[in-house]
Amino acid sequence: MNEGKDKTVLRRALLWIFVYIVLVNIGDEIGRQTGMGSLITALILVGFSVVLLKTHHLQDLLLRLPERNIYASVWFFIPLLVLALIHWFVGLEATLGLSDFLVVALLMMAVGFIEEALFRGLLFLAIEKNSTTKRAIIISGVTFGFGHIVNLLRGYSSTELLSQIAVAIAVGILLALLVAKTRSITPGVIFHALFNFSGTVTSQDAELQAMLLVPILVISVLYSIIISRKSSKGVVLVG
Structure with a gap:
């Protein structure tokens, strides 16, 4: 692929x-205006997911099984599972009913797929072709984190937003490392959907949520270091 085409892909x-x-x-605003909440956003994003799948080859999204046998061991994914379920330590959000759970599940499945396909699929590959794998990991992770700045429109305070961006960058880099090593977004899609679902249906108490930030950051950073040092291709991803 030539340089001009690479930049077009980016x-x-x-x-x-x-x-x-x-x-x-748009979905959030329509949901507020109609009183239908997140259902509108969920339906819009399901439609967007279909468009992504219809307009791209699966390999262009890295939507396939992981290539690396080194990650076949169950223990390797335990930190990812802990991160995905860590919000459950603070308990369920008491105000949610069954319909809320179903809407959240639909929304987070769509979000998990779309964000992994865009940030760790299309964007990651485009940067990698224009530059290096290391830069693709860093840029896609940081871009993913700062992409959460749109939550200002959802009424988040500056402190909440900065905390969310920091966590998103750490998790984004972690997931990009997984993609670099497995050449697949599939583990990230499953994790992303579970992580977001857990964070939405569990207690939204600000103090409890803040308590989880440190373990999430620590686990993400340590897990990233482990992944980066298990390169089976001899590529130096950190340092």
Whole structure:
């Protein structure tokens, strides 16, 4: 692929991300105006997921089984499972009913797939082709984190937003490392959907949520170090 085409691929990846952000905010606003809440956003994003699948080959999204046998051991994914379920330590959100759980499940499955396909699929590959794997990991992770700045529109305080961005960057880099090693977004899609679902249906008490930030950051950083040092290709990803 030549340099001009590589840059076109990168611009397209960024355009898809921009469209996604716009659609989320449109869905949220329609949900508020109609009183249908997150259901509207969920339906819009399910439609967007279908469009992504229809307009891209699965290999262009890295939507496939992991390539690396080194990650076949169950123990290797235990930290990822802990991160995905860590919010359950603070208990369920008492105000949610069955319909809320179903809407959240639908929304987070769509979000998990879309964000992994865009940030760790299209964007990661575009940066990697234009530069290096190391830069693709860092840039896609940081871009993913700062992409959460749109939550200002959802009424988050500056402190809450900064905390969320920090966690998102750490998790984003972790997931990008997994993609670099497995050449697959599939583990990330499953994790992302579970992590977001857990964070939404469990207690939204600000103090309890804040307590989880440190273990999430610590686990993400340590897990990233472990992954980066298990390169089976001899590629130096950190340092």
